[in-house]
Amino acid sequence: MPVDIYWRIGTHGDQPSLRRRTPTRGDWAPLAPGNLAPGVRDDYSYLEHMADVARAGEGAGFAGGLLPSFPNTDDPWATAASLGRETSTYRFMIAFQPGFLHPVQAARMTATLQRATGGRVVYNVISGGGGPDQLWWGDKVGHDDRYARTSEFLDVLRGVWGGAPYSFDGRFYRVEGARLPEPLRGQPFPEIYFSGSSPAAIEAAGRHADYYLSWLEPFHALEEKFARVRERSLTPPKFAVRIDVLARESEREAWAEIEQGWDNIDPSVLRGATGDSIGWQRSQSFVTGPVSGHRDLEVTPNVWGGFHLLRGGPAFGLVGSYAQVAARLDELIALGVGAFILAGVPHLEEAYRVGENVLPLVKGIS
Amino acid sequence: MAEFFITLPSKGQRRGGDHLLQVGRAAELAGYTGAYAPFDPEGEESLVIAAGLLRQTRYLRLLAGFHPGIATPVYAAKVAASLQRFSGDRLDWRIDVDLEPAVARAHGDFTEGADRYARAEEFLTIAKGVWHQRDYTHEGRHYQVLSGGFAAPLSGRAFPRVHLSGTSPEALALSLRHADVHVFDHGDDLSLTAELPGLAYGLRLAVHARETEKEAARDGFDGLAGSYESIARRLRDYIDQGVEVFYLEATPYLEETYRLGEHLLPLLAREDVHAG
Numbered sequence: 001m002p003v004d005i006y007w008r009i010g011t012h013g014d015q016p017s018l019r020r021r022t023p024t025r026g027d028w029a030p031l032a033p034g035n036l037a038p039g040v041r042d043d044y045s046y047l048e049h050m051a052d053v054a055r056a057g058e059g060a061g062f063a064g065g066l067l068p069s070f071p072n073t074d075d076p077w078a079t080a081a082s083l084g085r086e087t088s089t090y091r092f093m094i095a096f097q098p099g100f101l102h103p104v105q106a107a108r109m110t111a112t113l114q115r116a117t118g119g120r121v122v123y124n125v126i127s128g129g130g131g132p133d134q135l136w137w138g139d140k141v142g143h144d145d146r147y148a149r150t151s152e153f154l155d156v157l158r159g160v161w162g163g164a165p166y167s168f169d170g171r172f173y174r175v176e177g178a179r180l181p182e183p184l185r186g187q188p189f190p191e192i193y194f195s196g197s198s199p200a201a202i203e204a205a206g207r208h209a210d211y212y213l214s215w216l217e218p219f220h221a222l223e224e225k226f227a228r229v230r231e232r233s234l235t236p237p238k239f240a241v242r243i244d245v246l247a248r249e250s251e252r253e254a255w256a257e258i259e260q261g262w263d264n265i266d267p268s269v270l271r272g273a274t275g276d277s278i279g280w281q282r283s284q285s286f287v288t289g290p291v292s293g294h295r296d297l298e299v300t301p302n303v304w305g306g307f308h309l310l311r312g313g314p315a316f317g318l319v320g321s322y323a324q325v326a327a328r329l330d331e332l333i334a335l336g337v338g339a340f341i342l343a344g345v346p347h348l349e350e351a352y353r354v355g356e357n358v359l360p361l362v363k364g365i366s
Numbered sequence: 367m368a369e370f371f372i373t374l375p376s377k378g379q380r381r382g383g384d385h386l387l388q389v390g391r392a393a394e395l396a397g398y399t400g401a402y403a404p405f406d407p408e409g410e411e412s413l414v415i416a417a418g419l420l421r422q423t424r425y426l427r428l429l430a431g432f433h434p435g436i437a438t439p440v441y442a443a444k445v446a447a448s449l450q451r452f453s454g455d456r457l458d459w460r461i462d463v464d465l466e467p468a469v470a471r472a473h474g475d476f477t478e479g480a481d482r483y484a485r486a487e488e489f490l491t492i493a494k495g496v497w498h499q500r501d502y503t504h505e506g507r508h509y510q511v512l513s514g515g516f517a518a519p520l521s522g523r524a525f526p527r528v529h530l531s532g533t534s535p536e537a538l539a540l541s542l543r544h545a546d547v548h549v550f551d552h553g554d555d556l557s558l559t560a561e562l563p564g565l566a567y568g569l570r571l572a573v574h575a576r577e578t579e580k581e582a583a584r585d586g587f588d589g590l591a592g593s594y595e596s597i598a599r600r601l602r603d604y605i606d607q608g609v610e611v612f613y614l615e616a617t618p619y620l621e622e623t624y625r626l627g628e629h630l631l632p633l634l635a636r637e638d639v640h641a642g
Contacts, residue, residue, distance in 0.1 A: 026519075027518075027519040028519060039451065039519070045451050045452050045453075045454075046451065046519075047421070047451070047452040071517075072516075072517050072520065074448040074451065074452075074520075075444050075445045075447070075448040077413075077414070077417075077445055078413075078417050078445045078448035078449050078452065079448065079452075081413070081414045081417030081418055082417045082418065082420065082421040082449075082452055083421070084418060085384075085387075085418065085421070085422065099438075100437055100438050100440070100441035101436065101437045101438075101441060102435055102436055102437065102473070102474050103474070104472070104473045104474050105411070105432075105435075105436035105437060105473070108410075108411040109411045109413065109414050111411070112410045112411040112414040112415065113414050115410070116414065116418055132512075132513065135511070135512035135513060135514075136440075136511070136512070136513060136514045137438070137440055137441070137511075137514070138438050138439070138440045138492070138509055138510055138511040138512075138514065139438075140510060140512075156474075165472075173474055174474060174476060175471065175472060175473070175474045176468075176471035176472060177468065177471065177472045178472040178473065178474070179472070181377075181406075181407060181408040181409060182377075182408070183377050183408075183409060183410060184410065184411075
């Protein structure tokens with residue numbers, strides 16, 4: 001079965017390497033010498049750079065790109081709707097939290113965008129990490145209820161997708177006689193990548209997900225997680241993993257790059273994040289024993305749990321030679337993984353590097 | 367100088383290809399201030415349309431119509447912040463508060479009567495609050511935000527110009543607090559502008575303009591039909607009554623966008639309009 005491989009687009013600027021956490025792309029950091037695409041000349045904006053990353057992803061053989069959504073990022077809907085015409089096969093994986101958009105509006109936006117792009121919209125449905133960010137967005141709904149709301153949201157979205165009048169009266173949403181209008185009907189319903197590690201998330205994923213999406217974890221932990229999702233699903237979803245990749249010609253070069261980043265870590269970033277995300281708590285539990293050097297976070301070969309210290313985002317990723325990283329991806333495919341969302345900084349150049357050097361070595365892609 | 371927006375087709379692009387893009391480009395070439403993507407329950411979604419056209423044009427403003435039930439005000443503002451960043455602040459908001467009850471319910475909105483204006487008030491208050499302030503908290507009846515507000519570089523852009531309409535006391539009160547432009551329909555009593563000091567006034571008009579009165583004659587047309595000169599005179603009358611923004615609608619969209627740009631707008635433009 002073909003495996004879809006996506007590449008991430010940074011909707012919050014970019015950094016030139018993992019060696020230091022100095023953002024130099026876009027206007028997400030104070031303007032400094034060497035800062036590219038700052039958005040101050042001729043009304044050119046950071047969008048121009050995101051367009052370049054999308055074109056690079058398409059050129060390097062990726063199926064599409066994930067557009068993440070956090071309080072301080074550009075918005076994925078706005079970005080996808082702006083860039084739709086600038087690629088031809090590239091799929092836009094739009095991250096969004098169901099609570100913030102009404103499902104009828106989401107259906108209308110999606111169908112309009114499907115028309116404009118020839119059906120290249122993919123959903124990354126996230127139900128929120130909790131904590132202060134959730135309140136920043138204006139969302140007070142608690143953890144388990146957010147998944148119940150996500151479930152209702154997707155029920156309503158599917159309900160109105162057809163042409164027949166649809167009514168629904170739930171805990172979070174109520175509609176009467178809703179339907180997509182004639183010009184918007186008949187578009188393909190987007191594939192749903194569904195994130196969340198808690199029992200409530202897995203329950204909801206079992207009902208709605210095409211792909212159950214997890215951050216990378218040590219493979220045995222992923223295997224157990226997938227088994228739990230399979231158990232709880234009437235129709236088990238496919239599996240997808242979001243992975244940061246640091247791949248070089250040789251293993252030695254790859255680790256040398258990590259080591260340079262490690263030596264520059266600001267001790268304050270070692271303090272953990274907040275929120276009620278189970279995924280985050282899980283990732284913290286895999287590292288046991290004292291950490292005195294960067295290789296102490298390599299919990300299994302090439303699976304390194306320190307990426308969050310070198311850039312924003314999840315902890316685990318793959319570090320190694322092109323061949324090693326490709327072999328690990330093949331192992332994941334053997335565990336049942338049907339799609340990857342890969343990422344690396346800087347996103348533009350690394351899209352080409354990974355597309356040209358790693359993907360051709362992955363045997364299980366097609 | 368009056369502003370002219372041309373209304374975009376919303377009921378699908380029956381001509382196929384990328385007809386909407388052609389109309390948007392025509393509007394830019396023809397020198398309109400902007401293009402209006404209305405909230406049309408039977409048509410395409412306006413924010414997605416606006417985003418695509420903002421990217422494909424350089425100067426054209428895009429006025430996107432929507433109702434306050436589509437999203438939380440924080441999310442609507444966040445989408446707008448990105449679009450302002452991408453476009454150099456060319457997005458306007460047309461907020462439709464007074465939906466047909468059946469249309470509202472089909473869009474998940476069961477708020478009724480004057481309460482709709484109270485909700486719209488809260489929507490705009492919070493959208494502007496998170497746009498302009500840090501550590502912004504608002505506990506409202508419909509929405510809440512705790513310690514919200516956009517950080518750089520999402521902050522600091524121009525908030526979308528807000529176009530509102532309605533003739534009820536609630537509608538006028540909402541416009542006074544939040545509108546940049548109060549929009550009248552053809553036939554509305556323009557003396558209401560006296561109750562809306564400090565705002566710009568807009569007018570929606572369907573137009574059917576031709577070389578001669580005779581060619582332009584149409585039975586039962588709800589708008590202005592006539593020669594280019596006579597329509598220009600009527601628009602000048604409106605300008606004299608204080609109207610500064612016109613939302614013109616004419617079909618077929620592409621051809622009429624060119625036609626009005628070639629024959630009508632020059633009659634209303636100052637001499638320097640093409641020099642700018």
